[in-house]
Amino acid sequence: MSSVHAAGAVVWRKKGGEFQVLLVRRDSYKDWSFPKGKYKPGEGPRMAAVREVYEETGEHIALQRPLPSIGYTLSSGKKKRVFYWVARPLTQRSRPVAARPEFPTAHPGEITRSRWMNAETALEKLSYKDERSMLKRVLKYWERGELATRAVLLVRHARAQKRSAWNGSEKTRPLTPHGASRARTISSVFSVYGVDRLVSSPWQRCTATIAPYAQASGVSLTCVAALTEHSHAKNPAGVRKTIEAVLTDAGAPTAVSLHRPTLGTVIDVVKKHGGHHVKEKLPDDDPYLKTGEILVVHMKGDHAVDVERFRPVHTEP
Incomplete structure (x- = not known):
């Protein structure tokens, strides 16, 4: 039954x-x-x-x-x-x-x-x-003053074309049709959490993942060069600084579109802000998140009070 x-x-x-x-x-x-x-x-x-x-x-x-x-x-x-x-x-x-x-x-x-x-x-x-x-x-x-929380959505970009099948530069490697479809699904998730600020690596597969929400909502997209794979490989501190600022900002609910190689650094920053209850829910093995998967960090001030991890329901091919 x-x-x-x-x-x-x-x-x-x-x-x-x-x-x-x-x-x-x-x-x-x-x-x-x-x-x-x-x-x-x-x-x-x-x-x-x-x-x-x-x-x-x-x-x-x-x-x-x-x-x-x-x-x-x-x-x-x-x-x-x-x-x-x-x-x-x-x-x-x-x-x-x-x-x-x-x-x-x-x-x-x-x-x-x-x-x-x-x-x-x-x-x-x-x-x-x-x-x-x-x-x-x-x-x-x-x-306890812990009710008025702010959501920070950390999303691994949707599925992109394989590196081996792409002849252009890494920064322009696009989403697959399946990835583009999932990006539209991700848009609905941003809406339910009231996202009013968008941050992304400037590379196409990351911006394309959150572009449907930017277009539908009118929320502008801020690209941060420090979030690219290449920048992270040279200077992980740039990713740490960016995520730290997003987590502790007292402003609007925010979504950040990220590359897989940066996720270990991102998770380490989140751990600093949460107690045992939060840390035990965080992924600890590479690749940390599947393509198009989201980690929602619920912040009160500079303290992470809870997290959710899920891949949005996706019914399109």
């Missing part, structure tokens, strides 16, 4: 100095819960979470740190698992939203209404123990 997978988010905001979260009411189930729903075909959990929140509440969001998943058995006997993230609201006019497909709204009979609530009210309203426990975890992050 196949399992059912769904995704959702604990969407929070600070209003009038007060912590608030967004809940949805379903009269048909007589419950209050966090917005969530099943994946659509070809959709990964992160885009599913962002889409479901919009469909059920009308709020565009950006994902922040991940939360523990919740599993249970349905009346049909199937196992269901729901993956959650902390998330913050985005405006309709934000650049990450411009890079998303147009989402529908939920069927009127599915969700009765959505409502922002303070923590005390939300704990009283939430119908399920697991979701109340999740909110308590989020409240601990809030109390």
